[in-house]
Amino acid sequence: MNKALKIYKILYMEFGSMGWWPVSSNNPKFEIIVGAILTQNTNWKNVEKSIKTLKENNLLDKNAIKNLDITKLADSIRSSGYYKQKARKLKEFVNFKGEITRDNLLGMWGIGPDTADSILLYAYNKPVFVIDAYTKRIFTRLGIRFNSYDEYQGYFHKNLPKDYKLFNDYHALLVELAKKHCKTKPLCDNCPLSKECQQKGL
Template identity: 40%
Template sequence: MSLKEFLLAVYERLLEFYGYQRWWPIDTSYHSRMDTDPRDEIIISAVLVQNTSWKNVEKALERMKRKGILSLDFVRKVDEKTLQELIRPAGFYRLKSHRLKEVAFFLNPTEKVSYVKRQELLKVRGIGKETADAILLYAGNRLNFVIDKYTHRLMERLYGLKGSYEDLKETFEKHLPKDVEIYKEFHALIDEHAKRFCKSTPLCGGCPVKEMCISADPSS
């Protein structure tokens, strides 16, 4: 089986097992009521999720919705101390307030996310490769596959594939169909699988891709 066939087989197996994840989650009803851009929520949460759990991000987003406005325009206009208090549940709130300000001014207007070059986005202070690719894929609907620690872990265990961020990104983008929805779902499915089965200490029993994995424990 070629690598292209293998990746598609893994994707289809995970999709069959977990179903569509429909990431990135956004509160569409909120943005409809407030006449704000839902892409702003993706960009803001992509920064907030750095080095924290999604549950903490949700708490910060709710605070922004209740006590402020969940939009990049609000981030640009609000004073930094207030912003820090709103995003405090996401941790590293002083650092992240600076980063949010930077990206909010850079992506002005939000539509810029649909055409800005990746290398330009990476020059924004606090925006690393994973955050940039998440913003481009989920907010910009661009063909940029997101690599994270779960992707590294899964591909090494399943296929013995190691490499840098850019190596794995190139591998996925070279071998997957040029389909934004597949990119979105596959990244989300990998994360879900890593949290459920392919943990730091893997739980091979019941794993939906066990028979495809070169590292699986045959006794489980």
């Protein structure tokens, strides 16, 4: 078994199935897209506040955001930080008329690879592996290091079955490990990956 799959199995045994994107509205796809844009450079609690405000004002809807004045939109998402830029990003998305592909998402102002891939994976069920800071941190410590987002993603795409549910679950498991053990200052005692890790205790 290759290492990418082995790590998944160990984490799955430890934490169980976690596939997730928290949604609270009856428009889950759009809520995920909004959440993926708002979560850039902030924590999820701040995003939740903005989503709640949007929902309470019936703005968690593509047409509603399209028709909303950008200043009012920015005000509604203030809790997420960088709210003026994020309002512009949301406007870019809702005004886009073409097909939602990775290239088209990356062509939108302010949408980077991790946001594009989160949208594709969680909102559109496309098998693209999302690379975030947690993924890079954990795999670097395990001894698997790359220089770019694309190289990290290529590693997972090459070594895992192309299954969006597995990618979804795997990413959630890595987030769980990063929160419980592989923090900035790692807590290696009882870490389920300690036998696989080059940097255990360092």
